[in-house]
Amino acid sequence: MQENTPIYAFHTLRLSVASGIIRNHRRSDSEGLVKSKMSRDCDAISASKSARCKPVLHLEPSPCNLSGIYSRRLRALLFHTQSIDSAAFRSEMSNGSTPEVATFAAGCFWGVEHIFLKHYPPSQNKGILKTAVGYTGGKGSSTNPDYRTVCSGVTDHAEALRIEFDPNIVSYDELVEFFYRTHDPTTLNMQGFDTGTQYRSAIFYNTPNQLEVAKRVTAEVQQKHFTPNGEKIVTEIKEAGPWWDAEDYHQLYLFKNPTGYQCPTHRLHW
Structure with missing residues (x-):
């Protein structure tokens, strides 16, 4: 495109x-x-x-x-x-720290990126250094995917958000909890009106410690926010694999297009 x-x-x-x-x-x-x-x-x-x-x-x-x-x-x-050139915007987001990486999928990546940056704006030094939306988690043979092939479902890739963050300012635990707080992790392969495996809820861990944290925070969130309502988290927790940035027009989409579409589940649920 x-x-x-x-x-x-x-x-x-x-x-x-x-x-x-x-x-x-x-x-x-x-x-x-x-x-x-x-x-x-x-x-x-x-x-x-x-x-x-x-x-x-x-x-x-x-x-x-x-x-x-x-x-x-x-x-x-x-x-x-x-x-719109997003590279210049992103260059201003880095504070020079040595970052760690968190990778989440929670439906349409436009809204996922928007809500994380809205609550952790890099300009306010809240821990997120920069972000990118892209494709990951699919078949090993599905290399260099583009938006249309991912939307077709044949790649099994998810629309995802890659976050570089400063762990001295914001912990991975907090980011995982915020991930659960800002979408519906109980719906399989869908968010809001968007359906398909590319819209699944997933945590792609980048280190063994992230795996432990993801499992622990998932159990805590399940017990506190979903078990009382008879709901069950269906979020996939999977080791991070190859990553491909999405096309440039997807990057920072809702900052470039403030009236653009945002999935209705991308909001603060508690």
């Missing part, structure tokens, strides 16, 4: 996904563009079957609120972000 693709914000949109045609188009708010007929094979909506087509969807998103579209995979293909 191109990083400089313009944003299309349609006032009224009717999708008949069964036939792969977009009808009833309106002028977009970006660059005065008019979206015309798309191909019947759904390629313009989804590549590699990244959208699970349903018979008919009636969608009416506004330019500033995309919550009417329930599939983020479809939304990402219809509402591309303008390219």
Whole structure:
């Protein structure tokens, strides 16, 4: 996908996904563009079957609120972000410390990155030095994945967040607890309206000590917050493997696009 693709914000949109045609188009708010007929094979909506087509969807998103579209995979293909250089932003996030790395998956990586940085802003020296969203945890043969292939489900990679942090300021224990606090770890292979193995809840530990901490904090959170409600954490705890950064337009997405989509489970639950 191109990083400089313009944003299309349609006032009224009717999708008949069964036939792969977009009808009833309106002028977009970006660059005065008019979206015309798309191909019947759904390629313009989804590549590699990244959208699970349903018979008919009636969608009416506004330019500033995309919550009417329930599939983020479809939304990402219809509402591309303008390219913004995130490298400069990230360079300011490092405080020169020797960091440790934490790797989490909790659904759409846009919201996961946003909520961690919102509560641990590097500018306030709260311990997080920098972040990157990307793909990990899948099949060994699935190297150099891109967004569309991950969305197809064939790679088994998760959308994930890689955090470099200063353990002298924030502990790994605290980050794991915050991870559980800011999503729903009881839903298997989904968060909110986003479904698929790429949206699973997972902790990818980078050291034996992180494994011990992840298991202990998981048990504590289960006992305190979920057992009383009859719920069970289904978070995968797995050794971290190869990591691939996601495309640049995904990095710091909700800081570049404050009105963009955020999974409703990405909030403080306690």
